[in-house]
Amino acid sequence: MKLVVRVKLLPTPQQASALEATLLICNEAANWLSTAAFARRVASRAGLQTLAYAQLRALGLSAQPALHVLRKVADAYTALGAQPRAGKLGPSKSTSRASAAWKPIRFRAEAAQPFDDRCLSWQMDAGTVSIWTISGRLKGVAFTGHPEHIQLLTRYRRGESDLIRRNGQWYLAATCDVPETDENGRPDGFIGVDLGIVNIATTSTGRRYSGRRLNRRRESDRRLRSKLQQKGSKSAKRRAKKHAGREARRTRDINHKISKQIVAEAQRTGRGIALEDLGGIRERVRLRKPQRATLHSWAFHQLGRFIAYKAKRVGVPIVQVDPAHTSQECSRCHHTDKRNRPSQAVFTCRSCGFVEHADLNSSHNIASRGWQVWGRGAKSVAPALVPAT
Known part of the structure; x- marks a missing residue:
């Protein structure tokens, strides 16, 4: 069974700057490639590699990060193509479907970027990772997490890990292939x-x-959110965004x-x-x-x-x-x-x-x-x- 475990990175200011620049360049490259793929009507991994691999390398990406950008764009278009078949973009002539079909996919500046074992290595005993950036390889980037999650990473981590930035904090989401326990085929009810x-x-x-207590808290949250939305100032929007994240974490x-x-x-x-x-x-x-x-x-x-x-x-x-x-x-x-x-x-x-x-x-x-x-x-x-x- 596959589980995705997230740990928090604790980079120094210099390391954080390098990570931020790397994420920015990777997503800028993804947006450039998405525009080119949309114009040429090319969305397969092989087609994109033929179209733009050399240009991605010229933007400052090493071989593996360039391939990951190619795959990210190809996977995004594959997922977009599957949405109408799943009925997720509304009727055939709806505004949402037309909007998705007639413009290239855009990636946020802080969208997650995948790294494989050639670009990212884990030092579990030291509690650090070594990761590729456009400024060179960063070594000794500290991470922390729940002891159970660290144990899962140590024993079962497999495949790629995603670099994520959320609300100014840095995270790595890694896939773990955990052995399944035999299911109880004769349950006692x-x-x-x-x-x-x-x-x-x-x-x-x-x-x-x-x-009951939770519902009272949620009602208070809704009143605060409504007040902030009505105010509409920049500071109110920042506070509403911060508050929404806290509410989602509490629910989870x-x-x-x-x-x-x-x-x-x-x-x-x-x-x-x-x-x-x-x-x-x-x-x-x-x-x-x-x-x-x-x-x-x-x-x-x-x-x-x-x-x-x-x-x-x-x-x-x-x-x-x-x-x-x-x-x-x-x-x-x-x-x-x-x-x-x-x-x-x-x-x-x-x-x-x-x-x-x-x-x-x-x-x-x-x-x-x-x-x-x-x-x-x-x-x-x-x-x-x-x-x-």
């Missing part, structure tokens, strides 16, 4: 996971990950913690995990206006992906189930009725009289459906590649 707003996640074992951290605990419980008890099929969750749920922003701003899909890849690492099977009517169905007698939900938090079955917390009742239904799906021979669902940690 399934833990159902119900996703919600008041409770971010509720499991069929009775654990609720409350979102919470999703990591929740997913880790759910997977650990499933592994400890020998069970699998049943998740709701997250596709179209925002369209399926009907909410009052004050609740819509809360639902739409939470990374439900990210939480599902975190649970899936952590489960795959330890051999816990994952299945997805149809979430339709899980909140209205009684987990005891399976009677389904809208009136079974007299309030957001309470479930009362109109048929058998069973009373339970509504989210917990839903999680029991998800667990039951997960066992049924598994019994029909469904395969475990987990991603092949995880975004940078």
